[in-house]
Amino acid sequence: MSTVKFTEEHEWIAIDGNIATVGITAYAAEQLGDVVFVELPAVGKAVTQGGDAAVVESVKAASEVYAPISGEITEANPALDDEPATVNADPEGAGWFFKMTIGDASELDGLMDANAYKSFVEGLG
Amino acid sequence: MTDNENLKTTPLDSLHRELGGKMVPFAGYAMPVQYPAGILKEHAQTRTQAGLFDVSHMGQARLTGADPATAFETLVPGDIAGLGAGRMRYTMFTNEAGGILDDLMATNMGDHLFLVVNAACKEADFAHIESGLGDRARLEILTDRALLALQGPAAATVLARFAFAAATMPFMSAAEMDIGGISCLVTRSGYTGEDGYEISIPAAEAEKIARLLLAEVEVAPVGLGARDSLRLEAGLCLYGSDIDTQTTPVEAGLTWAIGKRRREEGGFPGADVIIGQIRGGVSRKRVGILPEGRAPARAHTEITDADGSVIGEVTSGGFGPTIERPIAMGYVAVGSSLPGTRVNLVVRGKALPGAVVRMPFVEQRYYRG
Numbered sequence: 001m002s003t004v005k006f007t008e009e010h011e012w013i014a015i016d017g018n019i020a021t022v023g024i025t026a027y028a029a030e031q032l033g034d035v036v037f038v039e040l041p042a043v044g045k046a047v048t049q050g051g052d053a054a055v056v057e058s059v060k061a062a063s064e065v066y067a068p069i070s071g072e073i074t075e076a077n078p079a080l081d082d083e084p085a086t087v088n089a090d091p092e093g094a095g096w097f098f099k100m101t102i103g104d105a106s107e108l109d110g111l112m113d114a115n116a117y118k119s120f121v122e123g124l125g
Numbered sequence: 126m127t128d129n130e131n132l133k134t135t136p137l138d139s140l141h142r143e144l145g146g147k148m149v150p151f152a153g154y155a156m157p158v159q160y161p162a163g164i165l166k167e168h169a170q171t172r173t174q175a176g177l178f179d180v181s182h183m184g185q186a187r188l189t190g191a192d193p194a195t196a197f198e199t200l201v202p203g204d205i206a207g208l209g210a211g212r213m214r215y216t217m218f219t220n221e222a223g224g225i226l227d228d229l230m231a232t233n234m235g236d237h238l239f240l241v242v243n244a245a246c247k248e249a250d251f252a253h254i255e256s257g258l259g260d261r262a263r264l265e266i267l268t269d270r271a272l273l274a275l276q277g278p279a280a281a282t283v284l285a286r287f288a289f290a291a292a293t294m295p296f297m298s299a300a301e302m303d304i305g306g307i308s309c310l311v312t313r314s315g316y317t318g319e320d321g322y323e324i325s326i327p328a329a330e331a332e333k334i335a336r337l338l339l340a341e342v343e344v345a346p347v348g349l350g351a352r353d354s355l356r357l358e359a360g361l362c363l364y365g366s367d368i369d370t371q372t373t374p375v376e377a378g379l380t381w382a383i384g385k386r387r388r389e390e391g392g393f394p395g396a397d398v399i400i401g402q403i404r405g406g407v408s409r410k411r412v413g414i415l416p417e418g419r420a421p422a423r424a425h426t427e428i429t430d431a432d433g434s435v436i437g438e439v440t441s442g443g444f445g446p447t448i449e450r451p452i453a454m455g456y457v458a459v460g461s462s463l464p465g466t467r468v469n470l471v472v473r474g475k476a477l478p479g480a481v482v483r484m485p486f487v488e489q490r491y492y493r494g
Contacts, residue, residue: 033159033163033164033350034163034164034165036165036419036421036444036451037419037420037421037444037451039420039473055473057420057421057444058164059164059165059168059350059351059354059443059444059446060158060164060350060353060443061423062421062423081419084419
């Protein structure tokens, strides 16, 4: 079972050994509405915590997706090119955005666990 | 989320909330951007069956007087005096520079003109009418009326169940009819590219009629999100995005809305500029653009030519659910405005290829009898 953490920008990050998988939360997918396009980072790209990593576009608008931690992109989800709606159908599973290395594990300490994120979302009203 | 406390509400506010509408601020009103079905399904609903839209935020007014049509022509370039009774026309308020102050629908109701203007402009529009016409006409602002739009290929079948005459009324015509025992003003018009109606109703009866229509199997509620994607596919302008005081009707490709007599006689604000452009041409034009990839090009995206020179800007852009690809409209230099012209759309620093195309993106299916 992997460890899953959450950001205040509504990304989730699941850690499996040296690799982390990143996506947007069910709450974020619900807020965005129907996703029609996802721009994913190139494999090998270095990202920094809080920096731009991907773009998700709904019918209405484009939104940035930020890197929850620093590291290097190792894989982008090819399913999202063909079927962006996967983000709505299974945001915290098949709708993952990218995988990355864990540049600095201590950056994970500042992120929320599932309970803390749940409280955070409830606080948004 | 935005503070909704100071927003105005339409007579259907509680119905929107009951239906699970996601309420957002729009032109000072709390309006449903979508319902639980979501924008893609609501869009498809309108293209295949019928969608019910609350457009009560728009401004409705009556213009009365000895000859309100002739008086009104001093503010707009449309042929309003030439409208037969029960007929309506799309037109716009222009300023002295030929820019567009708002676009609107004007209907000849026999003894008065019925006007529908954009929500965000309505106060300015009504002040403009009153100051511009003075004693020549009297403006009665209809704050006690709601406006519903029933749009889609099944709209006529549905409305005819309540008002038989609706089925055969011509496109761009108006008639008073009883719906569920309530007297309504029905026009065969809309903003989706589909056949359909706009229905002006006393505010107190609006929810009753909305529920009556929603109870029909072909009808589902549709929010402002799909209203925008529907009108974009239909190639229709959104005031404040595609047209404004910095664009003229000729640049916007709306010359068709300027009657022959008006082109000859003038007599509307900015006539010199507008008639000059009709005769002498313009330096930029509103065009449709099809981006080649999957990435939408949103409003304010820079448009460049093959050499990388900036030739214009996207004014509306997004994803077309029916055409199933990104679509956009914007202004380009006239030399790049012919359909088939290759352009680039600069999205997040990258030049994405696209082409100028004829609009609409999805064929309009208005009732032609």
